[in-house]
Amino acid sequence: MATFDTPCVVALGVVKNKVFYLEVESGKKAEEYIGVEIDSAEPGISGEFITGHLAIASFSTTIVKGVALAKPVYVLDLEGLKPLAKRAVTLRHVKAREFGAWEPVWNKPLYLTDASPSVAVGVSRAGSLLHINAVPSDIELAKKYGQRLKFYKEAASLISTALAGLA
16 A cells, blocks of 8 residues: 555556556655556656556545546446546646546545456545555456446435335
8 A cells, every 4th residue: 555645646557567656746656566467557757747547636635536547447436337537637737736627536446457357446535644555356346346336226216216206
């Protein structure tokens, strides 16, 4: 797990069985071995642009937003497994704190590929700290779990509608 002081923007990417983290403004780096090889996207800064698989911004106690960078990233929520918004992010965006188009990713599993093996990334907050963890994962299990979440959401909606009709 990597931990960063907030507010911050962190770029992350996987290269040769390791996930690398780069806190964009301070230059702080961290890495961890995950044992999964996926299409590489090293985090860094190329000219004015931030590179990597994913950028994460945390700027208040419960707001954590993310955006896919060079490669597709997938988020699992009540709608199932869906692509995370993909954007070009510049240092100017980071310095100006322009994160409006980024998607909320706090406590949602993020997957760096849509094929197995994959890398699952989790992001959470604890006080003024941002914690990011990456682990090997099976995307097929995530897809099945996502289908179940959609089913339960639809069932709850039908039950709620039926109960409202009884009132």
